[in-house]
Amino acid sequence: MEGAIKTVVMQFLSSARGKESLGGKNFQKLVQSQLGNILSDTDSSSAVKDMMKGLDDNQDGKVSFQEYLTLVGYLANSSQDLAGICVWTPFA
């Protein structure tokens, strides 16, 4: 689990290329290269732009690490819903 948390952190750092937050292009690259299975429409730049707007709490046109963790939380929640159904549904 620690490795998984580190992966999530390092992915942000490598995408942000030394900056504190992800600009539009870097966010797009991250989403397209990393989240193509878990998210739909990742190849649609307008869909990714809309997602970015939804994450950009302080409306600075970038995705901070906190805003990125919100995305990770959202993805974990939607995976949990799916996983919860697949893993724990007792046979009727």
Place this chain on the structure above:
Amino acid sequence: MEGAIKTVVMQFLSSARGKESLGGKNFQKLVQSQLGNILSDTDSSSAVKDMMKGLDDNQDGKVSFQEYLTLVGYLANSSQDLAGICVWTPFA
């Protein structure tokens, strides 16, 4: 990255053993077995109990998936601080 998010989710589901949230014992086991490097004092049950109280927003004596994600976010933040220092500090 998707694999890392799935690992975080599956770890909660397997620790919760089909329940919606983690009780004291299951939370203790998760912390001791999974977070022994990233967290200190994981072998101290009172320290883990205190951590659990800090996470337990609705004070129901258990850790829900949302409260668990708060822990993951906290750990990611503290890893980012460390990683940020190690990875991106330019040579003086």
